Amino acid sequence: MRAIQFTEYGPPAVLHTAEVPPPQAGPGRIRIAVRASGISPGETYIRAGTLRDVVPTTFPYRTGFDAAGVVDQVGDGVTGVAVGDEVFGMTTMAARGANADFAVLAAWAPKPPAWSWEEAGGAAGSVETATRVLDRLAVGAGDTVLVQGAAGGVGAVAVQFAVARGATVIGTASEGNHAFLRSLGAQPTSYGPGLVERVRALAPAGVDAVFDCAGGSLPDLITIAGGTAQVVTIADFAAAAHGVHMSHGVPADSTGTALGSAADPQAVHGLALAVALAAEGRLRVPVAAAFPLTEAAAAHELSESRHARGKIVLVH
Known part of the structure; x- marks a missing residue:
């Protein structure tokens, strides 16, 4: 099968398509014939070598964490899913390898009929991350939440999940994305000075929680939240220096000192919630761009621009 991998740190050009043996579904796992898979911004840092002291990397490194496709193998002990089912889900953080013709999933849910393969292929990672952070912040009905980097x-x-919880959401984005944020249910504003x-001005009574998806603005975000306790970042590697929790899923034994916090438990229950919200027409998975599997390098280039509206995916 084809799989995207790199054998040295470097720019997007180090990514290449390799022919490798297909993985097998072990106990508690399923294998899918992948129809679409996501590009993870975190993996662009891994590929570039930025996280070499944080994420131990063994070459060749196969990329991809979330994917959607058709089940073609069911491991021992797995119930509730059968060969031929359409699902979306994610691999383990350690295994990855979803940017390939076949992928083994550790967590999954039925693909919502309303979603395209592109939407489903990029959904699981965003869904799990959004659920994990909103859970940690205990966001609920009546809260006001700021999502930094909301587009x-x-x-x-995260905007849509917070709205579904009954929260009022303020989202930052460039002005060109403000109408988009309004369509998701957020009050938009610009980032920066x-x-x-x-x-x-938008929340005179104050903000109850801040979800930072962009990085680089923690002092302002702490001021907005009135302290560090209600700020969580997924993007700012200086979090520990500011006393802010950085939520991540990398194994704790490799990140305790480098990121200043151990890995948070994965919020895989968010996948089932996503299915329910999609059925009600309350969850969209915006797709910024879809590239053929063989153009993974171009997909990484777009991801590194940090200006994509929504998820970047590979189609298989």
């Missing part, structure tokens, strides 16, 4: 793959899903004042 990206995780941010757009003056953010504290703009958010206070």
Whole structure:
């Protein structure tokens, strides 16, 4: 089968398509024939070598964490799913390898009929991350939440999940994405200088929680939240220096000192919630761009621009 991998750190050009043996579904796992898979912004850092001291990498490194496709193998002990079912889900953090013709999933849910393969292929990682952080922040009905970087793959899903919980959501994005954020249910504002004042004007009673999907603005976000306890970032590697929790899923034994926090438990229950919200027409998975599997390098280039609206996916 084809799989995307790299054998050295470097720019997107180090990614290449390799012919490798297909993985097998072990106990508690399923294998899918992949129809679409997601590009993870975190993997662009891994590929570039930025996280070499945080994420131990053995070459060749096969990319991809979330995918959607048709079940073609069911491991021992798995119930509730059968060969031929259409599903979306994610691999383990350690195994990855979803950017391939076949992928083994550790968590999955039925593909919502309303979603295209592209939407489903990029959904699981954003859904799990959004659920994990909103759970940690204990976001609920009546809360006001700021999502910094709300137009990206995780941010757009986080907005919709927070709205579904009954929260009022303020989202930051470039002005060209403000109408998009309104369509998701958020009050938009711009990031950058003056953010504290703009958010206070939108939420004079204060903000209960801040979900940072962009990085680089923690001092302002702490001021907006009135302290560090209600700020969680997934994008700022200086979090520990600011006393802010960085939520991630990399094995704790490799990140305790480098990121200042152990891995949070994966929120795989978010997948079932996503299915329910999609059935009600309350969850969209915005797709910024879809590339053929063989153009993974171009997909990584777009991801590194940090200007994509929604998720970047590979189609198989």
